[in-house]
Amino acid sequence: MERKCGCWAVLRRSVSLKGAGCKPSTASNSANSIPRTSLVYDAAAEIRYLNASNREMCAPNEVQTSSDNPPDALPLETKAPRQLLEFSFQELKSATGNFRPDSILGEGGFGYVFKGWIEENGTAPAKPGSGITVAVKSLKPDGLQGHREWVAEVDFLGQLHHPNLVKLIGFCLEDDQRLLVYEFMTRGSLENHLFRRTIPLPWSNRIKIALGAAKGLAFLHRGPKPVIYRDFKTSNILLDSEYNAKLSDFGLAKAGPQGDKTHVSTRVVGTYGYAAPEYVMTGHLTSKSDVFSFGVVLLEILTGRRSMDKKRPSGEQNLVAWARPYLADKRKVYQLVDPRLELNYSLKGVQKVSQLSYNCLSRDPKSRPSMDEVVKVLSPLQDLNDLAILSHHARLSQPGRRKKKPDGSHQVSLNQSRSIRDSPVNASRQRCK
DSSP: OOOEEOHHHHHHHHHHHTTTTOOOOOOOOOTTOOOOOOSSOOHHHHHHHHTSOSOBOSOTTOOOOTTSOOTTOOSOOSSOOOOEEEOOHHHHHHHTTTTOGGGEEEEOSSOEEEEEEEOTTSSOBOOTTSSEEEEEEEOOTTOSSOHHHHHHHHHHHTTOOOTTBOOEEEEEEETTEEEEEEEOOTTOBHHHHHHSOSSOOOHHHHHHHHHHHHHHHHHHHHSSSOEEOOOOOGGGEEEOTTOOEEEOOOTTOEEOOOTTOOOEEOOOOSBTTTSOHHHHHHOEEOHHHHHHHHHHHHHHHHHOOOSBOTTSOTTSSBHHHHHHHHHTOTTTGGGGSOGGGTTOSBHHHHHHHHHHHHHHTOSSGGGSOOHHHHHHHHGGGGGOOOBHHHHHHHHHHSTTOOOOOOOGGGOOOHHHHHHHHHSHHHHHHHHHO
């Protein structure tokens, strides 16, 4: 029989069940904890931040400050909570084939994510390949993200409905077991497509994904009670079969400042390389913190480089620090483009994306655009057809053209030219002639 439960009921139960399987956090002077400094921009502090490794920023047992939301505080009341399904542990165990290792989709601070199948009109498990495909996230007993983050996930996704937010289907809260059930995203994370696939993600798909993710953040920020996502990164952007982007993992989301308040003071959590420097240094959180993180991801989309990569030469390991000089010079921005794209990208699109990323990464939070403004900039870029490869061919085909040293936007080696000529995009274009 189908069981439903709104998130209010979940949170009421969670208050009484906090002690079950959840150890109270204790203060810890961990090496991972980050000292807070003044609000004044400190270049030396930012350099230390930029040179940090790409890791989670909260210590496993770090105490949460009193300013953080209590677990039974809901950030939004503008929409009725979605009716979430309440699963038993046995149902999810059967749906995932006893949590088989070969059904693991991924792993994060929360725990493992398994692929499973459930019946269309209820919580009963279904045979693999039938019913509805779901992603089941199981909380590790000793995970970095504990009961509070589990509640936050149910809290936010139980109420927030938007095409660019992943859909939470239901949950399991049984003894010390805490699981979440989501819609299954066919193409996995943006991180996989940018950094773990040999075939490069096409430019048009990159723009589509960036726009979808921007719309998701804009939706969170613009409500009467805004929400700050706080953990925006490529691994939290999931893609469906049509490359539509959806934000996932709301365990670190926070209700934003309201009224006369300019920020929310909170513990520093997230991932180095994505978090805004002023947030890392002060613990003051605003929607512009998310905008900075978006700028980092936009830079990853443009360059095909990770935000932090210790395998690269010194000076190139932190993407933001390395790319800033290029972003500030229109003649150099094309040198940032992911070389795997060859010349299959929009010239104007690269200029717009570079400028937008530069603005989002401003050291002054007040100078960063809002996410609504970001959406306005990205929207027209989907329709641009000024591919660099076409411009290059046009230059080569002009009769009597004097040879001149190519600028940064059109530097093409012999090997690149051959790759361009034989590329699938160019081949399909020639077949259409």
